Amino acid sequence: MTTSPDNSKPKAAADSLCGKKILLHVTGSISCYKACELTSLLVKRGAEVQVSLSCGALKFLQPAVFEGLSHREALTPDMFARKPDCIPHITLSQNWADLITVYPASANCITRLASGLCDDLFGATFLANNFTHPVLLAPAMNTNMFNHPAVQEALAKLEGWGVQILPTDEGRLACGTTGSGKLIQPDAALSFIEKAL
Numbered sequence: 001m002t003t004s005p006d007n008s009k010p011k012a013a014a015d016s017l018c019g020k021k022i023l024l025h026v027t028g029s030i031s032c033y034k035a036c037e038l039t040s041l042l043v044k045r046g047a048e049v050q051v052s053l054s055c056g057a058l059k060f061l062q063p064a065v066f067e068g069l070s071h072r073e074a075l076t077p078d079m080f081a082r083k084p085d086c087i088p089h090i091t092l093s094q095n096w097a098d099l100i101t102v103y104p105a106s107a108n109c110i111t112r113l114a115s116g117l118c119d120d121l122f123g124a125t126f127l128a129n130n131f132t133h134p135v136l137l138a139p140a141m142n143t144n145m146f147n148h149p150a151v152q153e154a155l156a157k158l159e160g161w162g163v164q165i166l167p168t169d170e171g172r173l174a175c176g177t178t179g180s181g182k183l184i185q186p187d188a189a190l191s192f193i194e195k196a197l
Contacts, residue, residue, distance in 0.1 A: 016194055018046030023097040025122045026066075028056015029104040029140040030174040031183040036061070038103055038186040039069045042193070050075065050092070052122050056106060077120035089124035099133055099197055100126070104140030104183045107151050113137075113163075114154035131162040134196040138166040138189055143179030166192055 022042055026035040035051075042049045051066040052075040063074035075081075075088070085091055093100070102109060118124040129135060137158065145151060146168065159165050166189065169182040 014044060015046045017042060017197065019048075020046070020197055021048045021050070021096055021098045022193065023050050023052060023092055023100045023125070025052040025054070025100070025102045025109075026057040026061070027054040027102065027104060027106040027109040028059055029106045029183065030060070031104045031140045032057050032060050034183060034186050035103050036065055036069060038189055039066055041186055041190045043070060045190070045194075048072070050096070052125070053077070054106075054109060054120070054122065056108065075121055077122065079121045079124060089118075089121060089128045093125045093129035094132065097129075097133055099136065099193060100129060101136040101138070101189070101193060103136075103138045103186075103189055105137045107139075107141045107145045107148075110137070110139060110151055110158070111154045114157045135163045136166060136189075136192055136196060137163050138184055139168050139181065140183035141181045142173060142175050143177060143181045146181030164192070164196065 024035065024039060024042070026032050039049050039051060049070040050072055051070055053061070053063060053066070055077050058076065063076070066074040079089065112123060113126055116127065118127050139146060139155065155165050166184055168180050169184050170180050171182050172178050173182055
């Protein structure tokens with residue numbers, strides 16, 4: 001007599017984010033290619049993923065990569081590009097996203113968010129969120145940049161507002177040095193997202 005395999009555990013893991021809506025903002029770090037894997041992992045867990053790309057991210061990756069992985073049009077920094085929605089920052093933050101994550105978060109992004117700048121779509125979306133949903137941020141940069149007072153003060157300010165700052169890894173960086181500031185791996189970021197939800 002043969003028995004069918006028990007697929008309950010893999011299925012449960014695969015559906016852990018079923019129906020959850022995640023806004024994934026990708027910034028211009030050399031490690032932004034890892035956001036492709038995170039997008040894929042989130043979709044496999046059943047999440048709806050809306051990718052938003054910064055100007056810097058668009059220098060590294062094309063929107064079509066994320067559109068193929070998420071099956072949704074990737075958003076660009078232009079607040080006025082999304083029609084007929086005239087207030088996409090409100091729609092995304094207050095009516096759509098269950099969670100917002102920045103992966104990777106460059107030094108530029110971190111200091112801009114802490115300054116309250118909202119001259120692009122994600123900056124305005126961040127301000128409109130008002131922390132009604134979890135906001136996770138995964139720093140990624142050179143060790144000296146990560147340890148700079150401007151970045152550390154910005155991270156402390158964001159954390160004080162309610163942003164969850166994810167840990168960085170230590171290891172060899174793209175610049176050739178070794179130290180902190182390395183982007184955590186996609187599977188680790190996924191674990192933090194699952195816990196936050």
